[in-house]
Amino acid sequence: MKDQGKYRPLSYYQLMEVTLRELLVEKGLLTEEELRREVAEMTARTPERGARVVSRAWVDPSFKKNLLQDGTKACEQLGLEIPALKLVVVENTPQVHNAIVCTLCSCYPRVLLGLPPEWYKSRNYRSRMVREPRAVLAEFGLNVDQGIQIRVHDSTADMRYLVLPMRPAGTEGWSEERLAALVSRDCMIGVAVPRAPRP
Amino acid sequence: MVPARFKAGDRVKVLKAFPIGHIRTPFYIRGQVGEVERLCGAFPNPEELAQMRDGLPAQPLYRVRFLQREVWPDYQGSPRDVVEIEIFQHWLEAA
Amino acid sequence: MIERSHHDMGGLPAGKVEPVEHDYAEWERRVDAMTWLMRAHGITVDERRRHIEQLPPDAYDRMTYYERWIVSLAQAALQRGLITSAELARKMLEVEQRGSR
Numbered sequence: 127m128k129d130q131g132k133y134r135p136l137s138y139y140q141l142m143e144v145t146l147r148e149l150l151v152e153k154g155l156l157t158e159e160e161l162r163r164e165v166a167e168m169t170a171r172t173p174e175r176g177a178r179v180v181s182r183a184w185v186d187p188s189f190k191k192n193l194l195q196d197g198t199k200a201c202e203q204l205g206l207e208i209p210a211l212k213l214v215v216v217e218n219t220p221q222v223h224n225a226i227v228c229t230l231c232s233c234y235p236r237v238l239l240g241l242p243p244e245w246y247k248s249r250n251y252r253s254r255m256v257r258e259p260r261a262v263l264a265e266f267g268l269n270v271d272q273g274i275q276i277r278v279h280d281s282t283a284d285m286r287y288l289v290l291p292m293r294p295a296g297t298e299g300w301s302e303e304r305l306a307a308l309v310s311r312d313c314m315i316g317v318a319v320p321r322a323p324r325p
Numbered sequence: 326m327v328p329a330r331f332k333a334g335d336r337v338k339v340l341k342a343f344p345i346g347h348i349r350t351p352f353y354i355r356g357q358v359g360e361v362e363r364l365c366g367a368f369p370n371p372e373e374l375a376q377m378r379d380g381l382p383a384q385p386l387y388r389v390r391f392l393q394r395e396v397w398p399d400y401q402g403s404p405r406d407v408v409e410i411e412i413f414q415h416w417l418e419a420a
Numbered sequence: 421m422i423e424r425s426h427h428d429m430g431g432l433p434a435g436k437v438e439p440v441e442h443d444y445a446e447w448e449r450r451v452d453a454m455t456w457l458m459r460a461h462g463i464t465v466d467e468r469r470r471h472i473e474q475l476p477p478d479a480y481d482r483m484t485y486y487e488r489w490i491v492s493l494a495q496a497a498l499q500r501g502l503i504t505s506a507e508l509a510r511k512m513l514e515v516e517q518r519g520s521r
Contacts, residue, residue: 136515137487139483139484139486139490140447141516142490142494142512143450143451143454143490144515145508145511145515146454146494146497146503146508148511149503149507149508150497150503155458156454156457160457161454164453164454164456165446168449212366227430229430229431230349230351230428230430230469231472241444241452243441244440244441244442244485245437245438245439247485248437248438248440250434250437252429253429253431253432253433254433255437256351256353256408256431257353257393257397257431258401259406261401262437265439272402275403275405275407276402276406276407277390277406277407277409278393278406278407278409279408279409279410280351280408280409280411281411282349282351282410282411282412283386283413284386285411345423347466347469347473348428351428352424352425352428352430353431371466374464374466374467375466376470377467377499377500396431397431
């Protein structure tokens with residue numbers, strides 16, 4: 127596996143990566159082929175997977191009920207491959223807004239949303255989201271009315287979280303695919319809400 | 326599997342303890358009282374897994390809901406705002 | 421005495437959240453993939469987290485995410501006896517002398 131692009135000396139940690147990889151391959155603990163496959167699978171997992179779950183819940187009330195009851199089972203029912211995922215789906219309503227954080231590290235529903243954005247793993251987000259969620263959400267451009275309860279979910283153990291946002295008004299009769307396009311990654315973390323484009 | 330001692334709706338208090346090791350109970354929630362939102366199941370104890378032991382018997386894991394204004398005395402948001410955290414049973418006692 | 425570990429930062433004062441996106445480099449994706457594959461050889465997420473948490477606070481803050489990950493993976497492999505420091509030493513020299521791969 128060759129790095130593309132201009133030659134630059136490896137950093138200490140990149141050197142460690144090459145070294146460890148080659149040692150583990152030499153010892154037969156993993157193969158370059160397995161590694162390529164794993165990287166490809168990881169890269170193929172994008173927030174569109176999560177958006178598919180959300181848009182299905184918007185159009186199918188019985189799926190939504192199952193999803194809120196047992197997120198893992200509902201995703202399997204949708205035919206999504208979700209290795210080892212223990213999913214809790216939390217629903218936004220006119221009274222409740224949910225948001226996800228991991229204060230201890232960077233727990234994130236990777237199999238539904240892909241690799242987490244840099245800010246999700248940052249000291250600033252991890253430290254402040256749990257104590258001043260309204261201020262942090264405002265920094266994302268989301269002002270949550272004082273009358274709405276905010277539920278912050280600190281992802282500390284084995285469960286992973288997905289926010290089920292509210293379906294925007296004015297999307298009646300839309301297809302699942304069209305709805306899914308409204309659901310961004312940030313909506314499913316809870317730092318944004320989906321909005322229908324103006325007609 | 327360790328039997329579950331709590332159920333949804335029970336009031337629980339998080340141990341106000343500060344051991345060493347790999348701990349998944351955040352510092353800010355120790356000593357706080359909350360309400361069990363649900364039992365998530367039982368999972369190998371991460372404190373043991375981190376020391377390369379098997380973490381068995383599996384420990385019940387709960388989602389516990391805390392009022393933000395109780396956790397942070399200077400909390401600025403709505404008095405109804407909450408934080409929900411997964412906590413293993415061995416960190417909880419009845420409140 | 422109350423011990424608070426450096427990684428356990430919920431509620432501490434910190435700056436504005438900059439909504440920065442990050443294009444994952446190939447080497448970072450490989451670290452991630454290698455880490456998941458090594459679960460098959462017993463390396464748990466929990467022990468890797470312990471190695472990350474045991475980094476000195478200034479190193480924890482200075483290092484990037486996947487720099488912490490590669491060090492924790494190598495530590496875990498060492499501790500489990502899958503590799504030795506001597507092997508790491510020789511291989512690091514070899515890779516360095518070979519230049520960029």
